[in-house]
Amino acid sequence: MEFAEHIKTANVEDVVLRQPLQPPSRGTLCITGHHLLFSDREESDSRQVLLLLRNIDAIEKSVENLTGYSGFFSNASHSERMSGSSGTITMKCKDLRVLQLDIPGMEQCLNIAHSIETLSCLDCVSAMYPFFYRPVDLSLPEQWGLSSPEMHYSQMKELYEKWRLSTVNRDYSVCPSYPPAVIVPKSIDDDTLKKAAKFRQGGRFPVLCYYHKKNGMVIMRSSQPLLGANRKRCKEDELLLQAVIEGSDKGYIIDTRSMQQAQQARMTGGGFESKSFYDRWKRFHRQMERGKALQESLIKLVEACGDESNNMDRWLSKLENSKWLSHVQNALSTAGLLVECVERDGHSVLVHGSEGTDCSLLISTLAQLIMDPCCRTMEGFLGLLEREWIQARHPFQQRCAHSAYSHARLQQESPVFLLLLDCVWQLWRQFPLALGFSEALLLRLATEVYASDYGTFLCNSDQERCALEVKERTHCLFRALLRPTERDYYSNPLYERTELAIWPSVHPQSLQLWKGYFLRWTQQVRHLEEAQEEIRNMVIEWGKLARS
């Protein structure tokens, strides 16, 4: 294997591993192409730690050469005297865990550090672990994923009258980032779609993303229109949007940029739907942070959580300064606006920002969770994530290359998906009975999105996934999560379906730091987990009694 060239030292004995919440342990360290394996020397209860190298965000190494001082350190341990030097590697993981390895021997330490550094950020997707992950109890699936646009359409009988499934993108030629099949108004033919696609950035023409059964209104999703400085227009795009609100007096457009940003976008060829050409559409602008700013916010927040000064003022000002909770508030309130338009105002909505692959997905996903009880079950939620984030394409490979600890220069990284999970957590906390899944599922997803055994979050688009045969050669996380044992573990014991919309409060006091994630490796979170465990036990006990 080509990984071998990066591994100079594969095994080291007598390594001390320090990890949060556990006493340090001494044992053997082993490094492979994808993993770091540590096994305890204690024979009574041998512990193993298996860490995906991909999970490591940053490492720090320090070596000490003790050879010159060996005379002074006559009582140094045997092994130290033998090698005369030692080193420490601190590994900061993408799941926010910090591990430390004390390795005897400077050279070994440097070799290990080098291997970790190189192997943890290999760019080649097809060499990543999901392509090698072959658990014994699981054969590669017949069907990858939970559903497909075709299946989704065929199950939605309500759509048949006014909507059709278009395969205009079957070879990804119209829009490289869309799946081969998309749902569009019935009255719009494929030629019109092709022309409309040319008028939208990246070819992401407006497609249906959600149909609200209660009133037949829909959420559409697209990228920005390419007006440019001289205000081009596109009849086909106008027709397409017109067809969406056929039979209704108006529709709303939620632009996830501020008015100013949208206007500036015209200078670079983008823009927004102007009132004169889309006269029945009303536009809202909601500035949502994305890209680099969001990544920096995450970095600041994680830094604040690691601050050990024990000073209240400092903590509060760092928390405020990170702006993370502002982003959560903003996302939830924009999603709330979207739901308000659809559910209460009874009108269809088009959502877009510039590319339509980040914030647009974020708020359309949240809106569906708020409105649609079907999306709040575990299957429903995973299906929703698959539709919105996998099929409609969030560029996971780019966005999740690094997390908060990395020293690498920021490129396309942005924790949009993590922000989504945080917002869902806020919903779960505000409505502990309304969601069919528990915090544990959100934590699992937050981990898997950065480093995974599964192929679900690989690649940037459906097209790339096809090219690399991801669907044939890897396992699907969502399917794995729905296996009976896993499902039990991730389900919410208190879940009780409600047909009502769950309107989140976005008052700052109602929003809390997601301790389960950001302070995941502290003792405090253990107590909260115990409480959750207690709740589960009580409900199970109650169920048993009620049945008998």
Added chain:
Amino acid sequence: MEHIRTPKVENVRLLDRSSGQRKASVGTLYLSATHAIFVENNPETRKETWVLHSMVSSVERPPTTSSGGQLILRCKDFQIFQIFIPQERDCVCACVRARVCVCYSELYCLSFNPNVNKEEREESWNFIDLAADYKRMGVPNNLWVATAANSEYRVCDTYPSELFVPKSATPAIIVGSSRFRSRGRFPALSVFFALQAAVCRCSQPLSGFSGRCQEDEMMLQALMKSNPGSDYIYVVDTRPKLNAMANRAAGKGYENEDHYTNIKLQFIGIENIHVMRSSQQKIVDVGEMRSPSVTDFLWGLENSGWLKHIKAILDAGVFVARAVADEGVSVLVHCSDGWDRTAQACSVASILLDPYYRTIRGLMVLIQRDWVSFGHKFSHRYAHLDRDPKEVSPVIDQFLECVWQLSEQFPCAFEFNERFLIAIHAHVYSCQYGTFLGNSQKERRDMRLHERTHSVWPQLWKDRGKYTNPLYKAEQSQSQGVLRPNTSPYCFKMWKGLYNHAEKSTPPRQSPADFLSAVREESQQLEEELTNHQEPITWEKIEVPRRRTSCLPQRHSGPDPPTLYREPIASLAQDSSHTLSSAPANQKTHTKEPALSLPLGPHGQLKSHDPDDLSTCSDLESGVADLSSRSSSGGDVGKDPDLE
């Protein structure tokens, strides 16, 4: 009592601002001797709002506008009511205001008369037995004894008459020591841990720059000797060191380590009552912000300094508990007079050390001992009788909040829930019962409160069902032993339940706790049935599922009406009919008790509007229909920021 003629004002509009209500409801305002009562005109609901006069901390009267006059009542439990009085009745404003203020001249607890006879009243005062609690701790024993030195409050008039001191502390030492301590508050036992180390409390020594007192030094020596396990004691001065040093100029101060052998002095740095008073005002203001951004909110939180103070108090408790539990060393705690910060530090330490104080009854005992009996100045701090604003300070608020912060960190460790803490808070301020009246045991005796008022504890105990935390399990690891909380700043958050009524009803809007209580109750019933009837009878089988469904409506307390997301930063819009807050409900049920002859609707109607009565929430659909109609009417305001 003079409620022969109950003044009433018709066509008044009331806005419960603190619960986030946006539209005022129209109704009639009645003013009894003790309460302002607002009854909605709406014949379907006839919702009642009772405001106890003594709970009103201030009445503001903004200038009269064209639509009439208005009054703003701010309550001590942080509720705010805005009353609009129509124009033609302008002068009525003044009357209402006068009434609310004047009626305050008599304490409510003196007129409050629940239907109990004399024996029951006397019984109520014996409900909490401090001697029994000391016995539970293993006191008296061969090291600690009860002293009669303070009988008839001869040595210290702010201390209780029953006190425990080291066996070797003779009356002469006690009297000598008390002369050297501010207000005569000599070192006495607060809590005895694991039959070894003790937490004792006192006030600052009158040492000045060089003063010393042989008896006081002997007293501290006796404290050390009464713990054979260690050869020193900690003296914890809960004040910032600077404050303690400043006190030396006034002939007070702190123990000089050169004069006292075997003590280790430790300063904690809890600020004084004046700092706390203004800090609380700031955090109340933060809670009142209408639609703050996250930045505004966090800035306000930081600026108030409130959480910093809470952390300092918890840190003090943690220090004491660690010394006692981990090092086995006794601790003597004091501040200036030893009745505010000392009470806080000792009682927080007790909560951490002894699981008993984490039960409903245990917390009552603890408050009775460290606060009521040891002479915390309830009347001054909570402005019961004479309202000297300089004496007022939220000292017990802070203790209750520390307990709440701990219960957030250890969800399974406390037998009681947030409602219990809020109920105690309300009783401290309302003075419905005599428990929290007066500044010391002596004052209470002189006022003959035991004959003239009732004790709050039996009442709270009777309602314990609604104060129980369903997650509490006495045998669970979290509940056992010493609590070791994390006091990193990120573990603290604003106590929304107390400071923000607007948000109180919101998250968690669906309360897992309420649901679990129902589950627990039903599990017990089912278990009983199973054990009682080996052979299940058919009708029982039918009954089980029926009962199960009957508890299900409780699972959803009904989503709130949505926030108006259209404002730049969304603010909250809630409808009064949807505020399902529990604490105001508690307040209401307490204040509802007096049998006043008011022309109110049939009493049966009251019940269905008690927010705690979950049957009101069962009709969820209608609630939503109501929302959608509201939205379409008030929909288009400021909707289109189309700025081409």
